[in-house]
Amino acid sequence: MAVTSNKIAWIGVGKMGLPMAGLIVKAGHTVTAFDPNRERLASAREQGIAAAASAAEAVAGCDVVFASLPDDATLRATMLGPQGLLQAMAPQSVLIETSTVSAEISVELGGAAKARDIAYLRAPVSGNASIAHTGALTCFVSGPQPVFERVQPLLAAFTRAQTYLGPNEEARYAKLAVNLMIAVSAGMMAESLALARKGGIAWQDILQVLDDSAVASPMVKYKTAPLRTRNFDSTFSCRQMAKDLDLILAAGHSVGVPLQLAAQVRETYGSLVAQGDGETDFIATVQHIERLSGLDDPKL
Numbered sequence: 001m002a003v004t005s006n007k008i009a010w011i012g013v014g015k016m017g018l019p020m021a022g023l024i025v026k027a028g029h030t031v032t033a034f035d036p037n038r039e040r041l042a043s044a045r046e047q048g049i050a051a052a053a054s055a056a057e058a059v060a061g062c063d064v065v066f067a068s069l070p071d072d073a074t075l076r077a078t079m080l081g082p083q084g085l086l087q088a089m090a091p092q093s094v095l096i097e098t099s100t101v102s103a104e105i106s107v108e109l110g111g112a113a114k115a116r117d118i119a120y121l122r123a124p125v126s127g128n129a130s131i132a133h134t135g136a137l138t139c140f141v142s143g144p145q146p147v148f149e150r151v152q153p154l155l156a157a158f159t160r161a162q163t164y165l166g167p168n169e170e171a172r173y174a175k176l177a178v179n180l181m182i183a184v185s186a187g188m189m190a191e192s193l194a195l196a197r198k199g200g201i202a203w204q205d206i207l208q209v210l211d212d213s214a215v216a217s218p219m220v221k222y223k224t225a226p227l228r229t230r231n232f233d234s235t236f237s238c239r240q241m242a243k244d245l246d247l248i249l250a251a252g253h254s255v256g257v258p259l260q261l262a263a264q265v266r267e268t269y270g271s272l273v274a275q276g277d278g279e280t281d282f283i284a285t286v287q288h289i290e291r292l293s294g295l296d297d298p299k300l
Contacts, residue, residue, distance in 0.1 A: 008154070009033070009054055011085065012080065012099075013044045016125065017068030019133035020098070020158040022047040024066075024141035031233075034058040056088035061120035064151060065099045065237040067137075072242060080112055086128040091117040094147055096155075098125050098139070099180065102247050103169040103254070110143075111165070119147040119222035125159060136160050142171035159209040175193055176251050179244045179291055185219050186241075187265045195291045201299035204228065223283045230297065232281045239278035242269040 004298050010021040010033040016038065025048045025085055032050040034057070035041050039132070041051040052058035055078065059065050065085075069075045075097070079085050086109075095118055098270065101288070106122055113120040127137035140163040141148050146163050155162045165171055190212075196206040207224045210216060245266040252259035268285055277284050290296075 007032070007062050009052075009059040009065040010049070010066065010068070011035075011058060012068040012070075013040045013049070014068065014070070014130050015129035016044055016098070017045070017066075018289065019129070020068065020125070020137070021049055021066070023135055023158040024154065024185040025049055027154075029154070029157075032058045032062070043221065045061055056086050057091050058167070059085060059093075061090070062093065063090075064096065064154065065081065065093045067095065067099065069097075069099050069101075071099075072101050075099065075101055075105055079109055084112075084296055086112055086116050087168050088119060089116065089118055092119070094119045094121065094151060094183050096121045096123050096151065097269075098123050100124050100175050100244055100247065101172070103172045103251060106169055106172050119144055121151065122146060122169065122171040123155060123162075124171055126175065126178055130235045132158070138163070140165055140171040140174040141170060142166045171249065176244070176248045179241075180248050182219060183245055183248075183262050183265045183269075184228070185217070185287045186223070186283050187261075189220065189223060189283070192291040193286055194289045194295060197290075197295055197298060198293060204299065227286065228281065228300075230300065232284050232287065234279055237279050238272040238282050238284055242273055242278075245269060250293040 013035045034052045035056045039156045056275045123141045125139045139159045
């Protein structure tokens with residue numbers, strides 16, 4: 001049976017959390033949010049989301065609590081410990097965590113939730129802030145399947161596809177696997193474009209070649225569009241990609257998978273962050289390889 005309560009809590013209304021929570025409101029539910037950033041809470045109010053003075057206040061009386069938090073440390077500090085949010089949630093409620101975090105913190109959170117009789121769904125989303133408001137994100141879900149089936153209509157309010165993968169940490173590994181391919185693709189595109197330019201191909205021409213070739217994946221087409229105007233405004237930053245690659249490499253080490261390409265691309269993103277490009281879009285790998293190749297900005 002689908003969740004019938006229309007009272008939802010949302011913890012973390014940043015670039016991703018706010019548009020997702022807003023779509024829940026548009027689907028007819030009451031959402032109460034908390035974020036330590038007052039400007040974010042003000043933006044939430046503008047979208048019809050109620051603002052709570054604390055995380056504990058936000059989750060009081062809610063059957064379903066969503067979390068959209070930036071990293072392992074923030075998730076642990078927010079959810080666990082004597083003052084953690086799990087202590088304020090009602091037994092038999094549902095926690096849905098949508099961020100990209102490690103399997104290790106997720107296991108820890110799952111154990112603590114089980115001890116409190118709270119159902120825990122791992123539901124990391126795939127996509128970025130530029131499309132989050134459209135409902136075009138996708139999500140990978142793992143945890144208790146009957147709970148997933150009950151809350152799937154809520155997930156469908158802000159994602160176009162919801163893929164259930166298993167009872168444990170499968171969703172965490174799925175998100176890391178996808179982000180690994182995105183990171184390596186960004187590195188690959190950078191080298192390909194630099195090679196083509198060194199071979200005398202005009203900038204717009206090589207982008208057209210990529211768009212019309214066998215390598216024209218959705219990822220490639222997604223980035224050739226802003227590259228036509230050399231737009232490196234961030235949809236997902238170099239710093240965020242470096243953080244995700246750290247998670248990816250740690251996951252590979254933990255399960256015995258050598259991730260050689262991931263390690264190499266992580267060094268590229270480390271260089272970009274060190275050079276002051278941490279908040280630039282992750283496709284700034286293009287500029288990085290151009291600098292190494294002695295290439296100036298191309299004529300548009």
